[in-house]
Amino acid sequence: MGVKERKALERKVRRNQILDAARALLLSVGINNISISKISKRAELSVGSIYFYYRNKEEIFIALQEEGVALLYTKVLHVSKKDIGHKEKLIQIAMIYYRFSEDQKDYFDIINYFVSSPTIFFKPDLKTQIDMSARKILLVIREIILDGISQKVFTENDPYKFLIMFWATLHGLIQFKRFEKTVLGNKSHEQLYRYSLKKLISSIKYIN
Amino acid sequence: MGVKERKALERKVRRNQILDAARALLLSVGINNISISKISKRAELSVGSIYFYYRNKEEIFIALQEEGVALLYTKVLHVSKKDIGHKEKLIQIAMIYYRFSEDQKDYFDIINYFVSSPTIFFKPDLKTQIDMSARKILLVIREIILDGISQKVFTENDPYKFLIMFWATLHGLIQFKRFEKTVLGNKSHEQLYRYSLKKLISSIKYIN
Amino acid sequence: MGVKERKALERKVRRNQILDAARALLLSVGINNISISKISKRAELSVGSIYFYYRNKEEIFIALQEEGVALLYTKVLHVSKKDIGHKEKLIQIAMIYYRFSEDQKDYFDIINYFVSSPTIFFKPDLKTQIDMSARKILLVIREIILDGISQKVFTENDPYKFLIMFWATLHGLIQFKRFEKTVLGNKSHEQLYRYSLKKLISSIKYIN
Amino acid sequence: MGVKERKALERKVRRNQILDAARALLLSVGINNISISKISKRAELSVGSIYFYYRNKEEIFIALQEEGVALLYTKVLHVSKKDIGHKEKLIQIAMIYYRFSEDQKDYFDIINYFVSSPTIFFKPDLKTQIDMSARKILLVIREIILDGISQKVFTENDPYKFLIMFWATLHGLIQFKRFEKTVLGNKSHEQLYRYSLKKLISSIKYIN
DNA sequence: GATGAATGAGTCTTCATTCAT
DNA sequence: GATGAATGAAGACTCATTCAT
Structure with missing residues (x-):
């Protein structure tokens, strides 16, 4: 060397x-x-x-975020390549995100930090950079959906909108984990997540 | 006096x-x-x-958050009392939240601040206080759903779960507004929101 | 109290x-x-x-500069009110500036700091504030010159220009004190200053 | 090689x-x-x-200053060799300095930096080095003046003093450029400079 | 009740300089 | 000769909180 x-x-x-x-x-x-x-x-x-x-603190955070996104991306990609049904893929990916938010809490927090800080916070180019790295994950899921549609597994006029809804719902639900016990009552949060996931996926079939 | x-x-x-x-x-x-x-x-x-x-800065923030929640609560309550269909009520409430996130951006930001900061951030009693104020809004929506079910407008085995999913989805979607242009492509964010809302409400009917 | x-x-x-x-x-x-x-x-x-x-360091410097200018102003004003000839007044004022640069070296340095830092350095409003405080001194001298002209002691078509030249020359000379010994040779700097002053004042009479 | x-x-x-x-x-x-x-x-x-x-940053600055001085020196020397009158030479040199302060603002700033920083700033040997490089320019001008005197164009008992006064005035005036608009009023700074230059040169003739 | 002066640790960031490789 | 990583003190400035009046 x-x-x-x-x-x-x-x-x-x-x-x-x-x-x-x-x-x-x-x-x-x-x-x-x-x-x-x-x-x-x-x-x-x-x-x-x-x-x-x-260069500065921000850059460290971004590196961390990209690390986190890359990690998540790998896991998501892995599932997308499995030889299983389209619906099953979506479910597994959703569960991967759920586990990720627990097992890689640090990574999830920083991703969430970028998602939820007031928009003014970042300079435009930074914002773009951040968004783009996150975009990669969505693209994988999009492929699954599009493929599902082409194979008549899913019926969906607007796959791209569904894609965003899918991810936004999962993300929103995970954030709400903080309300376990005070707002969610006795319901286990994971049950709630699975319940919502089921609805979500069903909704792709029959509605448009 | x-x-x-x-x-x-x-x-x-x-x-x-x-x-x-x-x-x-x-x-x-x-x-x-x-x-x-x-x-x-x-x-x-x-x-x-x-x-x-x-007592400290935090308390001011919490007061602000409660103010925001109270404002939103009033609006939501107003809709819940309207003489319109259950489904229509849910739609109007969702749109109220959307408008709220735009017109009362300051309040939305602070609510979101409490929703999205890592859990460690607050002392337990504070957390409870915050959560409870937010809970009031959910209760109003719950009434609508329960009432809808009892009147056979909705079919839903687990209304409480749906309630949370409903709100988490809306909240998640609003947060994703930041990705307009970079990730959402040309899609208008409001269209996306309406699209998701439609799916959400439909899903209460046929799935459980 | x-x-x-x-x-x-x-x-x-x-x-x-x-x-x-x-x-x-x-x-x-x-x-x-x-x-x-x-x-x-x-x-x-x-x-x-x-x-x-x-508010910040700059403000302290400005306060100091204003202090210095005020001090100088008082001295200059004092001379201007003396019952002596116009020419003599100019001489005494010039010598006051010279002494000031020695005895109140601290104040002179800070005034000079504002005079000689590259222009970009200060925000416009600051610049104006600084300039205006210095302006007061020039106005006193201007009165002497104008009065001298009206009383036919001086002949000068452009008293305002002369005024600036007068002060710029004195200031430039004082700055050049640093070259005593290396460039000025054996000449005492004060002698140089007096020599220049004499020329300066004479020049107001015959040239325009 | x-x-x-x-x-x-x-x-x-x-x-x-x-x-x-x-x-x-x-x-x-x-x-x-x-x-x-x-x-x-x-x-x-x-x-x-x-x-x-x-060796350190200071040395770079000094090299830069010497570069600037050398550049100015070349220009001044060029004029001094022209086949024009002594008075005209002084005028042209003065105008060269004026243009230099505008066109080679970087060099002028650094020269001015050394001229106007408080004396304590530099170690003695450094100071000497700096001064000596500047001295070369003054020597050229001195030749012009001395030659002018020997040819009875100028009458001046103390050419060396005049030399310093000459340069100090020009330098002081250029520094005062910053007061354009706030203190100088409508007067163009260049007009002021030319006005002063005329007076300066005239003063060499008749006064001593 | 109300004030606002005082604190001092803490923030991010820059920089001249050194030195092992 | 050349490199560039490492240092750590120093820079300006902010801030939540306290407390004597």
Whole structure:
């Protein structure tokens, strides 16, 4: 391995070191309490080094978001390639998102952070970048839907709208998990999620 | 009017003065840039006074959220009392929420702030308080659904679950407004919302 | 003395305390090395307090500049009221500026700071504010010149231009004091200044 | 070309590369916002290399200043060799300085930076170095004046003093350009400059 | 009740300089 | 010769909260 490669590798390692720290903090103190200096302490790097690897805090968050999206994308893609029915694919993908929001809470929180912060918050180019990375996942699902339609499994005049509705519903439901116990009553949140998913998928068949 | 009443009244006036300021700031500088001193300047009250009327910043936010929820509640209640069909009621309520997110963007943002911040963020008792105020709206909608069922307009085994799904979907969709242009393509967001709403309501009829 | 007056007084005292510290630092570390935290330490106030009394560093500098200009103004005004010839007045004022640049080096430096920083540096309104305070001094001198002309002591078609030239020359010369020894050779700088002054004043008589 | 020469040449190329970058930055971000790392990026050299060719930032500035002075020197020298009258030479030189302050604003700013920063700022040896480079220009003008005197075009007992006054006035006037509009009123600054120049040159003839 | 001065830790960010490779 | 990663102090500025008056 040449010097150049080693350097490049080390750089990647450092960048990860920083992301690791940020991710850990995300989980422990919440996204609103992450500061560069906290990241630097946790990463055992100087503040200056953080800025050497990332232009600013925002960039770290975006890297984290992209990491999260990439992870989710892989899982979703995996399901999309399984040899199972279209409906089953949608169900599995939805459940993957649900598990993701629990098992990768840190990633989910940061994705949600970008989804739910007031729009003014980001500069347009940033916004586009963020949106585009998320878009990839939707495209996978779109393929499933379109394929389902072409094979007459689904009947849907407006697959693209359904696609967004599908994801928005799942996302909204997951956010509402916070109301478990106070608003949801005894209902388990996961049951609610499955119930809604069933309705969602059914609705693609008969309505337009 | 006795002394006591006057005092109570004045107290209310002051508290409103503060909320007015906070609300205005919410809209103009965004939730992340509100500080007590900014509120105090805008309200033409001293910093100390702010703390006399509200224990801390969080409490102001919560008051604001409750204000927003109360406003929305009134609108929703109004529709629920109209002499129109059950289905029509749900549609109108959904549209009210949509308009609310646009016309009362400040209130919507703060409600959304509480919905979407990571759970760790709030102390349990606070959380309960917040949730309960939001719950009132859901109860109104529940009545409509239950009534619809009892009158055989709707068929639904699990009205409570549907209720949550209903609201979560609407909320999720509104949040996705930010993706207009980058992800939604040319589709108008409002069309998407109406489309989803139609599906949602249809789904209460035939599926369970 | 009522509470209000005392408060107002105290506030003034504090503001002065801060200016005192800044002025002292100006002299000891130079204008490029003054920081808010240094000021706060020297003034024995917290950083926050500095910002309570002045919006930012710039404002402190401006206050200092205005102080300096006011001081100079008083001296200039004093001469202008003396019962001496017009020419003599100009000479004395010029010498006052010279002494000022030595005895109140701190003030001179900060005035010079505003005169010589690249133009882009300040926001337009600031610039205007700064310029206007300096303008007062020029107006006093203008009166002397105009009066001299009306009394046929001076002959000058363009008194306003002369006025600026007069001050610019003096200012330029004082700045060149730094070249004493390396460029000026053995010439005493003060002699140079007096020499130029003489020429300057003579030039008002015969040329236009 | 031997190895040594090539090395020396390369060295010069690198140093210029660095100055080019610094100069460009001077114009675009202003002297207060230049950093070594910015220079290194712009020069497409590593930070370390910058330090190899220049001991520190100050040295770069000085090199830049010398460059500027050299440029100005060439122009001034050119005029001094023209076959025109002594008075005309002084006028043309003065106008060259005026144009220089506009067309080579970057160079003028840095020269002015050294002229107007408080004296404490530089170490003595540096100061001498800076002064000496500027001195060369004055010497050219001195020749013109001395020659003018010997040819009875000028009458001046103290040519050296006049020389300094001459340059200080021009420099002071250029600095006052910033007061155009707020203090100078409607007067065009260039008119003021020409007016003063005329007076200056006239004063060499008749007064001493 | 009301005021507003005071605090000081905390925010993000920049920077000149060094040094192992 | 050249690189660029690493440092950490320093910069301006903000803010929630307290408390004497």
